[in-house]
Amino acid sequence: MSAVLVVHGGAWAIPDELAKASVEGVKSAAREGSSVLKGGGNALDAVEAAVRVMEDNTVFNAGHGATLNIDGEVELDAFIMDGRTLASGAVSSVKNITNPVSLARAVMEKTSHVMLTDRGANLFAESIGISTVPTETLVSEYERKEWELHKNYITGVKEDFGLKRAHDTVGAVAVDCAGNVACATSTGGIRNKMVGRVGDSPIIGCGGYADNLSGAVSCTGHGESILKVTLARLILSHMDQGKSAAEASELSLQNMADRVQGAGGAVVVSPSGQWAATFTTERMAWAAVEQDVLWFGLDPNVKQKEKFHQ
Template identity: 40%
Template structure:
């Protein structure tokens, strides 16, 4: 209890410095917000040519614009999330769909998940090999089956029964990813040695109706064996959405994100903070602006995401997350040198970035 009142006192002190309360997207009628990612990892300017830098930014901007347009026109968060990921799955620069990394045996095993913040309905697929858009299959699992996750041949059969587009397995192959596998085998390297970045893609959105959604898609890690599955299709680890707190999509070393339950952990902590805010307003009679600052403000949200990523790092993992809150905060947190990312809001924000100092 002493710590709680210490927080209150600190909040009053900060408020007196003239810090303005955060304005939420939903304060203005019909606000919306969107954040996207294309992977986090060892991404440095000195290792990127000007042409590569421009190409990645153009890909991110095209995906961001597609989702932003949909939200601006009144589209649903789920539709915007899927629209963003569809484009990124077809872009060979990212490790999802076409451009996915190779397994040890020389194939591709694709994972994806999607979640609706309204009722926490969710769908996920793992280890699919011929479905052009795993994110669409994940959504179909959510809407047209009684299950949350399907895997392997069963997921492929479900896709065919629901008329989703199937492609030859080599449609996903690129020379760049094949060279990474060959280098890994020839030099007896680990996946982390050849994967300079985790190219998982994802999107999170808040629509004009105040609903949240999140989605993630990936090809996994180079040279993965034994049908390894990371965090991307695991609801609560790589993807989570709850209208009561936030929507999160993660990218990184999946084993650690699963162990921490990163996406759910962030949303759970934020939901607790919102409850504290409401309690402070009603029982402590704290001014609304100070309660917002302490519990719901952008700084508090950023701190929460950073704290959870710090747990991942302490265990030995790395990566990043994107998140959107009901107030419209669109934020990033990563413990790597860079992260392909972008965000847009109804308040006029529209930006993409790559490096940690942007």
């Protein structure tokens, strides 16, 4: 079978000044992840590689460029899951790690736990030789200015999430040539969040889930809403009942809107290679590589394509 990789750069009201960079960013991430697959790598390697590209790109809210909490600090969350074994790893509230998705994978592969948080995650990173950086090096000039403008949390949430607006998480899903699926997510969370706040991104079944029997999902949007409906697992439950990736995503996002008035998006891939990128926010930057075609989009119901080149 043909390998497929799909990435998102966050579902929210992406302003025009960030639109081009957001689309180029997800295209670069999709190329990197797909190159891993085409080079014989597995789905887990591919989603990690794709997310690392977005963590290194200051246009996205993950790693470099992450949003700041109410005290003006970076607190990062990440998650990764292997659909073949259901092995998973997550970190939350880490402050000085450039690529938290790789730390999450280390938690999965080198510990008997699923999630490490805050100081414990940093101690673990130190113990396995993952280097840290001064936290201020993760803060972009754009984010510092935005944080200064929106110091009040309630005001910030209303502006970001009102009228189908949400905030941006990055993520990737993939299926490799062997039919194995994987997912990964990474985020800086909501701007001006309380210190220690953890959203959906590192929580299994909420911000992401991967199972070779169903498919893989990475979610983005209002974390508290996603947590309440366990969005990733909800999407896969619809797929288990025979719905397509697109139908399952649309039904689940509508359920979240109806039940908790939450907006967001998701990228999904099935073990057979069927995929979807769906959102209920104003925009979501996404890209997918299927065979030799790179698909990408930003606005609702607009899908563009070009020839994939590594």
